[in-house]
Amino acid sequence: NAGVTQTPKFQVLKTGQSMTLQCAQDMNHNSMYWYRQDPGMGLRLIYYSASEGTTDKGEVPNGYNVSRLNKREFSLRLESAAPSQTSVYFCASSSIVRSSYNSPLHFGNGTRLTVT
Amino acid sequence: GQQLNQSPQSMFIQEGEDVSMNCTSSSIFNTWLWYKQEPGEGPVLLIALYKAGELTSNGRLTAQFGITRKDSFLNISASIPSDVGIYFCAGPTFSGGYNKLIFGAGTRLAVHP
Numbered sequence: 001n002a003g004v005t006q007t008p009k010f011q012v013l014k015t016g017q018s019m020t021l022q023c024a025q026d027m028n029h030n031s032m033y034w035y036r037q038d039p040g041m042g043l044r045l046i047y048y049s050a051s052e053g054t055t056d057k058g059e060v061p062n063g064y065n066v067s068r069l070n071k072r073e074f075s076l077r078l079e080s081a082a083p084s085q086t087s088v089y090f091c092a093s094s095s096i097v098r099s100s101y102n103s104p105l106h107f108g109n110g111t112r113l114t115v116t
Numbered sequence: 117g118q119q120l121n122q123s124p125q126s127m128f129i130q131e132g133e134d135v136s137m138n139c140t141s142s143s144i145f146n147t148w149l150w151y152k153q154e155p156g157e158g159p160v161l162l163i164a165l166y167k168a169g170e171l172t173s174n175g176r177l178t179a180q181f182g183i184t185r186k187d188s189f190l191n192i193s194a195s196i197p198s199d200v201g202i203y204f205c206a207g208p209t210f211s212g213g214y215n216k217l218i219f220g221a222g223t224r225l226a227v228h229p
Contacts, residue, residue, distance in 0.1 A: 107158030
């Protein structure tokens with residue numbers, strides 16, 4: 001049981017290049033999320049998808065786009081990478097989003113992105 | 117927006133010592149979650165708290181949901197080297213019709229044998 005799988009694990013981009021981070025979950029979860037982790041700032045929500053066919057902005061969406069391809073897959077795209085987007089990116093999934101929170105997030109192992 | 121303030125930022129302790137860390141907010145939370153992140157991995161849920169005043173244990177870990185609903189505490193007893201990692205508190209915010217988790221900045225724990 002793989003859980004949440006992210007690819008690639010590492011990536012180096014030059015300023016202005018584009019790339020897509022891939023995420024897939026095999027737990028039949030409805031909701032999926034993209035976070036970025038920066039030193040001293042914890043995890044900040046970029047975008048989320050409450051269910052297949054919907055996506056919404058989180059705290060720090062600027063410079064990113066997402067696609068909920070199907071129930072399993074949720075991708076994050078950087079159209080024109082900037083050094084400020086150097087970070088570790090985590091995808092997560094959960095089964096319940098509405099009403100009282102009683103479903104924990106399951107995280108992937110992250111994509112370490114450096115933009116030079 | 118809502119923020120979670122964790123302290124301390126980092127801790128360096130000897131194996132066998134007890135550890136305490138906390139998380140506070142200016143807003144009320146209905147749920148408090150504690151996650152641990154080991155090097156090179158994503159965060160993993162340790163303990164979930166759903167009621168004010170609740171005290172929950174998971175092995176050597178004990179967490180409490182503060183009575184005011186604005187804070188939570190995590191204690192680790194008799195620390196061992198594998199306790200090394202970053203500990204995050206998290207809580208759900210409800211906006212746009214959905215719950216989303218926000219995280220504290222983390223407490224980085226180092227354990228010296």
